Amino acid sequence: MDAKNGMDLSLWSRCFLGHLPTPFHSLKRLSETLNARIWIKRDDLTGFGFGGNKVRKLEFLLGQALEQGADILLTTGGIQSNHARVTAAAAASQGLEARLFLTGEQPPSFNGNLLLSELMGAQFDFIGDADASLLMAAAARTLAARGRTPYVIPLGGSTPLGCLGYVQAGLEWAAQMASEAVAIEHVVVATGSGGTAAGLAVGLALSDVPTPRVHQISVSRKAEELEANFQKLVGGIVDLLRLPVDLEIDCCFYDQYVGGGYTCPTADGLEAIRLLAQTEGIIADTTYTGKSLAGMIDFVRQGKMGRDAPVAFLHTGGAPAIFSKPEVFFRRACCR
Numbered sequence: 001m002d003a004k005n006g007m008d009l010s011l012w013s014r015c016f017l018g019h020l021p022t023p024f025h026s027l028k029r030l031s032e033t034l035n036a037r038i039w040i041k042r043d044d045l046t047g048f049g050f051g052g053n054k055v056r057k058l059e060f061l062l063g064q065a066l067e068q069g070a071d072i073l074l075t076t077g078g079i080q081s082n083h084a085r086v087t088a089a090a091a092a093s094q095g096l097e098a099r100l101f102l103t104g105e106q107p108p109s110f111n112g113n114l115l116l117s118e119l120m121g122a123q124f125d126f127i128g129d130a131d132a133s134l135l136m137a138a139a140a141r142t143l144a145a146r147g148r149t150p151y152v153i154p155l156g157g158s159t160p161l162g163c164l165g166y167v168q169a170g171l172e173w174a175a176q177m178a179s180e181a182v183a184i185e186h187v188v189v190a191t192g193s194g195g196t197a198a199g200l201a202v203g204l205a206l207s208d209v210p211t212p213r214v215h216q217i218s219v220s221r222k223a224e225e226l227e228a229n230f231q232k233l234v235g236g237i238v239d240l241l242r243l244p245v246d247l248e249i250d251c252c253f254y255d256q257y258v259g260g261g262y263t264c265p266t267a268d269g270l271e272a273i274r275l276l277a278q279t280e281g282i283i284a285d286t287t288y289t290g291k292s293l294a295g296m297i298d299f300v301r302q303g304k305m306g307r308d309a310p311v312a313f314l315h316t317g318g319a320p321a322i323f324s325k326p327e328v329f330f331r332r333a334c335c336r
């Protein structure tokens with residue numbers, strides 16, 4: 001692998017699931033509309049199990065699970081969790097069971113990601129506001145006592161091992177930037193549990209391209225919490241890969257685009273989704289990418305990134321969730 005530090009990700013077990021590399025291209029009509037130079041990395045097109053960022057993390061987590069002889073995957077997320085959906089797909093593809101501990105109450109009908117997970121054979125535990133890690137640990141003990149081999153994947157797959165998927169993505173993306181001869185100065189990404197941004201920042205820092213600034217748009221947490229999670233995960237990746245600690249990482253953290261909360265769409269996010277859809281024919285979601293897109297559009301409109309600086313949006317997927325609440329697109333005024 002062509003990286004400054006000679007680090008070799010092929011040393012880790014990996015279960016290849018995604019359709020990689022994902023495309024990287026400019027957004028001509030959006031750029032014209034906003035008078036900016038905007039590019040996109042299409043991790044919504046990782047393909048497997050309806051795609052998105054979680055596919056890359058699961059390649060490494062599943063690699064370890066299979067190595068350990070796991071026969072059931074346990075994980076957690078919200079009712080419309082993309083991560084839970086891709087975990088269900090990963091389990092199905094390897095002949096494993098998936099048990100999903102979903103925060104909240106069982107909805108009257110299954111749609112969006114929940115429907116997809118059900119179709120792929122997942123089992124559900126609707127856990128209200130209980131602590132998912134405790135419940136998963138207890139379930140794993142019970143399963144092991146019955147002779148099963150459970151593999152627990154924490155929220156968002158954001159362990160240092162899962163983050164390797166995004167270290168690899170950073171290297172992949174840097175090679176594309178080099179071959180397109182574009183020096184991206186700013187990258188914008190939606191951040192929840194933090195593993196995507198942490199792996200990406202490390203991957204970009206390990207590559208041979210000038211390191212772009214990674215702007216992390218929170219979808220739920222306060223900026224300080226985002227930064228603390230990020231530092232911890234970067235530390236974990238550095239330890240796992242035995243990297244030098246002086247990596248050139250440049251990150252900013254924002255929480256002003258969260259709006260009313262994690263699952264609550266914002267008016268700016270809905271406007272951003274329509275703008276991307278109507279200029280480029282690309283679909284974002286209300287929980288993650290609509291909010292990060294709204295952040296990027298705001299930065300560009302305010303001239304915060306410089307008019308001529310190439311900016312790139314990491315599309316992390318999530319579109320299946322929009323089918324769970326289509327009505328929010330027609331009630332824009334009350335969503336702030």
Ligand SMILES: Cc1ncc(COP(=O)(O)O)c(C=O)c1O
Nearest residue numbers: 082192193194195196288316318
């Ligand atoms: C579509 C989408 N984008 C972004 C994220 C955030 O990724 P991370 O949890 O690694 O910060 C998620 C996480 O669930 C997601 O589903």
